[in-house]
Amino acid sequence: MKKKILSYLGIFIVAIFPLIAYFMPGTKYFLQVSIDILMYTILALSWDMLVRTGQASFAIPGFYGLGAYVAAIFTKTLGFPIIFSIIIALLISSIVAWLLGYLTLRLKGMYFAIATLAFSLILMTLVIQLKDITHGSEGISTITMFAGNKYMIYYLIFITFVIVIGISEYIQRSKYWYSFTAIRTNEQVAKVMGINTVRQKVVMFVISAMIASLIGTYETFIAGFIEPHSVFNLSIGVMALAMVIFGGIYSTIGPIVGAVILKIIDEILSTTIGLGYMIVYGLIIVITILYLPKGVLGIWQKK
Amino acid sequence: MAEKIILETRGITKYFGGLRAVYNISLKLNEKNILAIIGPNGAGKTTTFNLISGVFPVSSGNIIFEGKDITKTNPAERCHLGIGRTFQIMQPFEDMSVLENITTGALFGRHKYSLKEAKQKSLEIAKRFGLFEYKDFVGSKLPLAYRKKLEIARAYATSPKVMLLDEVMEGLNPAEAREMIETIFSLRDEGISIIMIDHIMFTIKELADWVIVMNYGEKLTEGKYDDVVKSKEVIEAYLGKEETC
Ligand SMILES: Nc1ncnc2c1ncn2[C@@H]1O[C@H](COP(=O)(O)OP(=O)(O)OP(=O)(O)O)[C@@H](O)[C@H]1O
Numbered sequence: 001m002k003k004k005i006l007s008y009l010g011i012f013i014v015a016i017f018p019l020i021a022y023f024m025p026g027t028k029y030f031l032q033v034s035i036d037i038l039m040y041t042i043l044a045l046s047w048d049m050l051v052r053t054g055q056a057s058f059a060i061p062g063f064y065g066l067g068a069y070v071a072a073i074f075t076k077t078l079g080f081p082i083i084f085s086i087i088i089a090l091l092i093s094s095i096v097a098w099l100l101g102y103l104t105l106r107l108k109g110m111y112f113a114i115a116t117l118a119f120s121l122i123l124m125t126l127v128i129q130l131k132d133i134t135h136g137s138e139g140i141s142t143i144t145m146f147a148g149n150k151y152m153i154y155y156l157i158f159i160t161f162v163i164v165i166g167i168s169e170y171i172q173r174s175k176y177w178y179s180f181t182a183i184r185t186n187e188q189v190a191k192v193m194g195i196n197t198v199r200q201k202v203v204m205f206v207i208s209a210m211i212a213s214l215i216g217t218y219e220t221f222i223a224g225f226i227e228p229h230s231v232f233n234l235s236i237g238v239m240a241l242a243m244v245i246f247g248g249i250y251s252t253i254g255p256i257v258g259a260v261i262l263k264i265i266d267e268i269l270s271t272t273i274g275l276g277y278m279i280v281y282g283l284i285i286v287i288t289i290l291y292l293p294k295g296v297l298g299i300w301q302k303k
Numbered sequence: 304m305a306e307k308i309i310l311e312t313r314g315i316t317k318y319f320g321g322l323r324a325v326y327n328i329s330l331k332l333n334e335k336n337i338l339a340i341i342g343p344n345g346a347g348k349t350t351t352f353n354l355i356s357g358v359f360p361v362s363s364g365n366i367i368f369e370g371k372d373i374t375k376t377n378p379a380e381r382c383h384l385g386i387g388r389t390f391q392i393m394q395p396f397e398d399m400s401v402l403e404n405i406t407t408g409a410l411f412g413r414h415k416y417s418l419k420e421a422k423q424k425s426l427e428i429a430k431r432f433g434l435f436e437y438k439d440f441v442g443s444k445l446p447l448a449y450r451k452k453l454e455i456a457r458a459y460a461t462s463p464k465v466m467l468l469d470e471v472m473e474g475l476n477p478a479e480a481r482e483m484i485e486t487i488f489s490l491r492d493e494g495i496s497i498i499m500i501d502h503i504m505f506t507i508k509e510l511a512d513w514v515i516v517m518n519y520g521e522k523l524t525e526g527k528y529d530d531v532v533k534s535k536e537v538i539e540a541y542l543g544k545e546e547t548c
């Protein structure tokens with residue numbers, strides 16, 4: 001009960017945040033940071049949902065970049081409206097994810113991580129090489145959404161955030177919690193118990209890929225310009241993973257808490273100590289992994 | 304009295320690389336019967352279960368269930384048809400309570416119960432197999448006898464017609480073994496056909512309608528318990544040949 005009230009309160013605060021920010025000095029900065037935080041929260045959740053089936057993926061940068069590039073090319077080169085190009089990006093990503101999923105989800109642990117990492121790198125290389133379509137490493141500029149109005153952008157991402165929380169909580173409360181946990185802890189036994197493990201993993205992989213791709217399309221229409229090294233950036237994948245581990249894996253609240261805290265730390269460190277911030281950031285993550293296997297939420301749950 | 308065969312294997316064989324783990328095993332399980340497979344360590348008993356439940360594909364041979372050839376089906380499909388099994392090395396799902404382990408079987412087994420029904424069923428099943436007091440325990444924290452019960456309860460939750468029990472007696476004290484024998488009889492009385500692997504002779508004597516003896520992956524002999532234990536091959540397989548090296 002208390003949990004429920006707390007989570008509604010949390011969502012309410014996120015919902016009215018722009019109004020609070022409106023009265024703060026440097027509104028634009030606060031909004032931009034909170035948009036970033038929300039985007040990472042969604043990415044972290046998408047990574048967590050997949051890892052509940054035991055598959056730790058590095059495909060997030062690949063699908064994020066794929067979404068970003070499809071969105072840019074379809075609006076800029078082909079003159080499609082934003083909404084259509086987003087739909088096309090989602091369609092393409094889901095097809096790619098089906099294929100990639102069937103090819104790689106039989107692999108376990110390290111092998112799956114490496115295969116999906118390769119996918120992200122191959123896509124980036126392709127985008128850099130196919131200059132006629134993508135303009136190569138120069139990048140590609142296109143239109144922005146809502147004429148750059150940060151409030152509108154914030155609420156679009158907020159709605160997405162609520163939907164993704166809905167998907168995540170549905171998994172936690174439905175029969176999929178049982179099948180995912182079973183697959184993660186013992187895939188062979190899960191199969192013998194009647195669970196179609198490959199299909200369940202592929203479906204989750206596709207959903208997770210579509211979410212990453214959607215956030216990629218948002219990135220395109222927020223910035224109005226993308227280039228391969230920023231949208232296929234592996235650190236996007238590492239951040240999502242770190243946020244999940246930091247906050248608390250296999251849950252809805254863990255990735256959210258992890259994303260909020262780490263993104264704020266990230267912001268403070270990068271503006272105060274500049275380049276060296278990655279070291280401090282890395283240390284925080286190493287310390288959590290060593291001493292808090294259940295993430296920061298683990299401390300709280302113990303009490 | 305002509306009995307109905309529910310499960311049959313025809314010459315199933317399994318190679319692991321060069322190792323011939325199971326060779327040309329044919330067996331017939333009659334409906335509502337208890338068939339025991341015995342044999343020394345490494346004889347290929349568990350591998351035979353792995354072939355029947357679909358954990359490994361066969362190298363050759365066929366598996367027939369209720370008259371249909373199921374050789375090419377995957378383990379989940381076999382579960383949905385009604386083949387349930389326990390594992391010799393007990394493997395409760397970590398991160399799940401006893402009750403949740405059982406619920407998983409009910410959710411994805413032959414009847415694919417809804418979550419509400421499956422939760423209800425799992426409570427009944429936990430009671431039936433004497434697991435109720437441990438229902439909120441994590442599987443791996445259970446005492447051995449209860450982990451054995453959980454293996455059976457979880458397989459039972461998938462509503463099997465045939466159950467493959469891999470050494471469910473192993474490590475039990477006499478009182479627990481007694482209870483397990485009664486449990487197996489109760490499953491049989493409910494209409495479930497059973498294949499059990501065991502080393503303990505008195506339980507086989509009491510339970511088994513038919514006994515198959517395996518050695519080095521092959522079927523050494525089969526028959527009624529009393530005949531099988533007297534056969535020369537079986538005595539040799541267990542006690543070793545009278546040879547001086
Ligand atoms: N996955 C596997 N890969 C390779 N070899 C295997 C595999 N599983 C079993 N074997 C080998 O097959 C042979 C038969 O093993 P199996 O486990 O079926 O014996 P068992 O009769 O169940 O023995 P026990 O009484 O010890 O349980 C053994 O030599 C074993 O090492």
Ligand SMILES: [Mg+2]
Pocket residue numbers: 348349350391
């Ligand atoms: Mg064995």
